[in-house]
Amino acid sequence: MATVVSTAVGERTGPLDRLRALHAEGRLADAYDEVPGLLAELAAAGDPAGPPAPDLARAGQLLSRLDREEVLREHPGTETFTVAVTGHSTLNGLTAPLTAELARHSLLLKVHEGDYDSWRRDLHNTGSDVYTSGADLALCVLDAEIIFAELPHPWRVEDVQRATDGKLNLIRSLAERYVARGSGTLVLNTVPLLRSHQRRLVDARSRARLGVIWREFNAGLLRLAAVHERVHVVDLDPLVASCGPVNEPRLAAYAKVQFGEQLLAAYAREVGHLARALRGRTKKVLVVDLDNTLWDGILGDDGPDGIAAATTYRGEAFGRFQKAVAQIGSQGVLLAVCSKNDIEPVRNVLREHPDMALRETDFVQVTANWEPKDRNLLEIAQRLNLGVDSFVFADDSPFECGLVTRSLPGVAVVRLDEEPALHIERLLADGWFDVRELTSEDRARATQYRTEVARQDLMESADSMDEYLAELGVEVTLSPVRDHEIARVSQVTLRTNQFNLTTERLQQADVRALHESSDGLVLAIRSGDRFGDNGLVGAVLVSGVETDGGAESGWHIDNMLLSCRVFARGIEQACLSAVLAAARAAGAGAVYARYRPTAKNHRVRDLYPSMGFAETGESADGTVSFRHDLSDEQLPTPPAYVRLTADVGRRSS
Missing domain, CATH: 3.40.50.1000 (HAD superfamily/HAD-like)
Incomplete structure (x- = not known):
């Protein structure tokens, strides 16, 4: 629903006019908290079956001129998101819609734009912005000229086959290089085949062969996302189908702009969905x-x-x-x-x-x-x-x-x-429910929430919370994550906000790296009760389990997370007691932990103190440090109504 904004002279203006007025008055940074709502109105005004509303890109042009540091001074809680852009063609037109799409989701964009046709160099050179900028996303935008610009003249279908095979092998090796040495997620895209390329072949049989070759090339690109956890491939075919022409021929010929404004806007919208998912903003x-x-x-x-x-x-x-x-x-x-x-x-x-x-x-x-x-x-x-x-x-x-x-x-x-x-x-236009990967727990979620009705009925009939928990029969298993559960643990870090002690978001590769490190533990929390199995509901992430010496030698709980649907059942106390007992059994001198406050996790502020941790300091951003020296003769034990099975491991400190 479009909001009407009244100016000082009584004129009735829309959201883009409001943004323009704020920019003209130099107050856009000060009023940045209004931006997501205004952009949501602009997005809603677009054709749901077509490309994003053009006014979104116009708004993005205004927002891209903002001083990021000024926005952060005025609104220190604003979340930033870094993107490095590289590709084959001229991509200046991507910045404005990308700025707007991220701002819609309350993300302040910091963008690093690569040079024209620099994608091979940028992905190969580990000193490029793609690697050194700390980008959350590295966008490598590919177009058909990466193939056709390198064909002989005249060319035949066999030449296209050789070129696509070679280019796919090159892209595959560059993706592997980025996954090994980069820090973010590499975003590739399928490559549209232009009618002007297809029609250079005059016989139908050759055109059919070209279509097969091109689709196999794009299928190979899509498979890279299945092979690498930190590679995402945007399929442009559905976007082209809804946006119309891939480019404007004159701009493509004279300015090397191979993707038109509408397609770039639709691509930016898909990137916005991905950024939102990576930051745990997926709707439930x-x-x-x-x-x-x-x-x-x-x-x-x-x-x-x-x-x-x-x-x-x-x-x-x-x-x-x-x-x-x-x-x-x-x-x-x-x-x-x-x-x-x-x-x-x-x-x-x-x-x-x-x-x-x-x-x-x-x-x-x-x-x-x-x-x-x-x-x-x-x-x-x-x-x-x-x-x-x-x-x-x-x-x-x-x-x-x-x-x-x-x-x-x-x-x-x-x-x-x-x-x-x-x-x-x-x-479906805004991909509110998009996730990187669907897990078995996702598919069972509705059934698990429906059993909550039975649990609530039991709680309402019980005389006390202790009686309810005793009758509930909570069972908890704490053990190292299994390979097939890594995607789910990553998802828990991305989507859990209330019971999340540090709100650090981890991709699958990050979870796997900690799991496979010599001094790390990724402990999966699984629970069930008389009403059924809840599945994997949380995790404890531990590092430093083999640390020797130093002022902070011992085990470090990097984060602890628990699904909101199993709050207040003694699960968190049971798991922490198991971690403390395992650390002492392994000879650790202490267990350290942190709590970083957010707008949503205030309920768990006192978890560590309630388990015998002593506060050791507080940093400028409000992060509180804790230490448990494990010297108490009697460590905390699991609540009596929780049946705990723990296999934390026995590593030397």
């Missing part, structure tokens, strides 16, 4: 309205027989949307309903209506009442023990969308409209 819950959102019609007015999600012209569009929602839910996204309706008719429709592709059991929470929707969203978040900023809210009502946007700015609002054929495009 999709909350949907019902009337004119999941079905055609208004249940309260039309009755069950008057609504449709199949059998009618418009109803089929709603049915397709339901199937898309169900597809998302099958991959670990929690589904919930927030509707202004009476609850029993809603339940009857979700249970019995023949048109419904979604049933009541597909949702972890169905809320239907006449309370304000922002209040209902807060209650759903509390019931799921999740932050409301992990929610995406989809509704066809401008009023409801505006209410949630103003009241709960952390919620991603998907404004649907009267055209149900575009519901899917609007929901």
Whole structure:
């Protein structure tokens, strides 16, 4: 919903005008906290089935002129994100949309732009910005001229085969070099085949062979992401299909701009999704309205027989949307309903209506009442023990969308409209649920959250928390992570915010490196109870387990993390007691730990002191250091109601 901003002279302006006014007045850095909301309005104004709104790139041009240090002085909590850009063609047009897309997600961009056609040199030279800038992402933007510019004249299909084979081998070796020596994630892309290249062949058989060769080349690029954990490949084919021409021929010929503005904007949007996922900003819950959102019609007015999600012209569009929602839910996204309706008719429709592709059991929470929707969203978040900023809210009502946007700015609002054929495009346009890799725990998440209802019923029937925990029968296993669990541990570091002692985000390669190091331990926390298995719910990351001498010799707990759905069950105390006991058994002199405060992890501030750690100092950023000297005759023991199985290992300190 577009917000109207009044200027001093009473003019009505839109979000881009507001940004321009702030920039002209020199107040854009001071008002930077307004930027994500204004950019969200610009993004919502775009065609959901097409490229990002052009005004986003225009806003990015303003934002790219900001002094980053000034923004950080005015808003010290702003999270920065570093990107190194290299490629074959002229890529100056990427900076503005990339700045805007990252700012949409509250990330302040620091960009290092490479020279024209420098990609081979930059990826080979470990002294280039790609390696030395500390980039979170290294973007290597490839276009068709990396092949066709090197072909003989005239060329034949066989020449293209040799060129693509050689180029794929080169890219593969450069990717391996970056993975071995770089620090971030390398982003490659598939390469669009231009019609002007294909039509230089006059016979259909040769064109078909060229198509096969080109698709095999792109398939080889895509496979690099499956081989390397720190390589991501953006598939440009779907973007080209929605954006139109790959380039503008005159700019391509004279300025070497091989990708047009619309394609670069769509590419920047995909990079923004990836950056958000790398920083743990992936959304976890999709909350949907019902009337004119999941079905055609208004249940309260039309009755069950008057609504449709199949059998009618418009109803089929709603049915397709339901199937898309169900597809998302099958991959670990929690589904919930927030509707202004009476609850029993809603339940009857979700249970019995023949048109419904979604049933009541597909949702972890169905809320239907006449309370304000922002209040209902807060209650759903509390019931799921999740932050409301992990929610995406989809509704066809401008009023409801505006209410949630103003009241709960952390919620991603998907404004649907009267055209149900575009519901899917609007929901999927911003990749709110994108992750690097799907785990088995993701697929089981909805089932695990549904069992929370039974746990809450047990807690409400118990006379005390101790009685509830005793009847719950909590079982905990703490042991070194297994290879197939590394992706899940990485995901826990990326997505866990409340029980995260340092909020350090680790990619799979980082977890693997600590796991395989001579002095590191990655301990996976798995839990279950009488209602079922919760799977891998957390981790303890330990380093220095073989350290000798020095003022801080001993074991160092680099971080401890636990899923919010298993809070307050004694799991964290059980695991810490096991780590302390193992450290003393291994001869460690002490165990050290840190707590770095964030807006969301204040609940765990006193965890270490409660387990006998003494505070040893506090740094300028608020990070508190702790030490447990292991000298107590009686170390903390697991709570009596927790059955713990621990295999921490016995390494010498």
